Amino acid sequence: MTKRTDLLTGLPVAADGAAPPRERADAARNRARVLAAAEELFATGDPAEVTMEDIAKAAGIGRGTLYRRYPDRASIARALLDEHERALQHEILRGAPPLGPDEPDPAARLAAFYAAMVDLLERHVHLLLGAETGSARYRTGAYAFWHTHVRILAAGTADPTTLADVLLAPLAPELYRRQRDQGIDPGRITATLAGLAYAMLPAAVGEGVVGE
Amino acid sequence: MTKRTDLLTGLPVAADGAAPPRERADAARNRARVLAAAEELFATGDPAEVTMEDIAKAAGIGRGTLYRRYPDRASIARALLDEHERALQHEILRGAPPLGPDEPDPAARLAAFYAAMVDLLERHVHLLLGAETGSARYRTGAYAFWHTHVRILAAGTADPTTLADVLLAPLAPELYRRQRDQGIDPGRITATLAGLAYAMLPAAVGEGVVGE
């Protein structure tokens, strides 16, 4: 029988409505060490090359202890990423325009989303690369959120679901890393994506729906 | 000293202008077996899970023999993919409109390129997934070719280099596989990409250049 833990935080999860058993002091200390060590390792080298052994060693704990909370590297990266993504999701759901729901122009809102995502990428690509190797990106809850958001912004178009995938594709962490390595600065990327937003979601005329 | 072999075909490469030493009969037979076995394995299961051992076993040869020609799984997938990509590249460089160089409208040419790429993906995603895990995609010669092509089509825009990356992003094999798994058919993808092409590369007015 395996102990159930939250994939995001690594904290034990209550199977029922029962109060979660308090985390022991040494466990909490080690969890903090793991996250600090992992952040450092992801940022320093190639995130894809970081091993569970590396993290355990850097955190000064044994492999068994590490596996107790995090089943793999990706779950550690997600735990580190979680608060940042949640903050952005909150801005989108409840924040002010142009990111929040009161923004009337879908294109402007998409452009703002792009800008926020570029900012997130700029600050945390290393974590995204640690969390989302290739197709794993599409299986995360975060991708589902972004996809739903963009799909709704594209509601007036011919095929919002497919278009949402297309509009999210340029935000792939691997691409962002490569563009930055090639000397393309975040401003250029944001500007190009803004152009994409306004080209694909032209402002609705009156209350009409944009077809084709 | 390691024997030099062509990464694409696995054939020995002449170091100089010297005539390449003819391939021995057993070597040729085994190379054919390897390619046939690999094609089968990539198509059947998860391309990312195929190991060199699997391929060697399926081809009925030893691991050492396999490594003699192909340094890794990706090089085998690329060898299988090569002829198909070359055919498309030839169409682009020398073929008829709307794919070829005589097509006057960049948007139409980009849309045709998208259609051809979707066709390529539909027939060979499994090979692309075997060859290009994550960021490896950007290091292939093929990506460089597609990028140059699209960059030239986008020549009139504000930042053709960055835009080319953005326009190529939706063609990521991982995304294509996922969309297909979700029941999205190739036609929808092609249609959405055509919309993207015409939105981002509006037909030039007269011989003027499209700004902003």
Added chain:
DNA sequence: CAGCAAGTGGACGGTGCGTCCATTTAATCC
């Protein structure tokens, strides 16, 4: 058919993974 370079394949050492369990340690109760 003899000589030899090309080709072969399995053994080997190395690395990372994920599990298991004997031991240690923090929290609780008297």
Added chain:
DNA sequence: GGATTAAATGGACGCACCGTCCACTTGCTG
């Protein structure tokens, strides 16, 4: 503050795959 108990720990273990190495085999050539 000592006994009790369950959580927590960490290193050993077995497994899978990698990539190399080299003694042996085989096809080609003269």
